[in-house]
Amino acid sequence: CKIADVSLLTEGERHQLLVEWNKNSTEWPREKCIHHFFEKQVIETPDAVALICGEERLTYRELNRRANQTAHYLQSLGVGAEVLVAICLNRSVEMIIGILGILKAGGAYVPLDPAYPKDRLEHILSDSKASVVLTSKSLADGLNLAGAVVCVDTELAKISRHSDDNPVSKVASD
Secondary structure, eight states: OOGGGOOSSOHHHHHIIIIITTOOOOOOOTTOOHHHHHHHHHHHOTTSEEEEETTEEEEHHHHHHHHHHHHHHHHHTTOOTTOEEEEEOOSSHHHHHHHHHHHHHTOEEEEOOTTSOHHHHHHHHHHHTOSEEEEOHHHHTTSOOOSEEEETTTSHHHHHTSOOSOOOOOOOOO
16 A cells, blocks of 8 residues: 555545535626725725735725826826736835726736846737836836836826726726
8 A cells, every 4th residue: 555545534524625615606796896896895994904015004995095096097198998008016015006006997907027038028018019007117217118107106296196086997897
């Protein structure tokens, strides 16, 4: 008998672990987008911590406010349903705000890993034809970017002047 053939669980324990405790099917409203679920959570627990990155913490209310401002700013640049927005940011609070802001604006994001070689990033940008690039000044300096370039670190004052209300977009879950 091989050790790999020996089961550590009885059939009852195995069934409980793999079947009973794994019943996780949940019906989700198919007409809602992910940012709608986030907005519902903001209403339910506005002061709960939503995001921790290093020493920085944002509540649901604060994360929603900043994502809304980003979304309104992006909408002012023409972002809406089916508009591709490239996001090239290191993993950070700003990256999460950016992704959520893109979705709230109605756009779709094209993730660009800053660790990719410059040629690869430029190929993805060219191939996707993203009309807006959300990035930081230091990352933008190394790329040949066309279209609207939003550097979240240097344009924060401009972004923060936009409404913090939940934006309206024509995007649908399908």
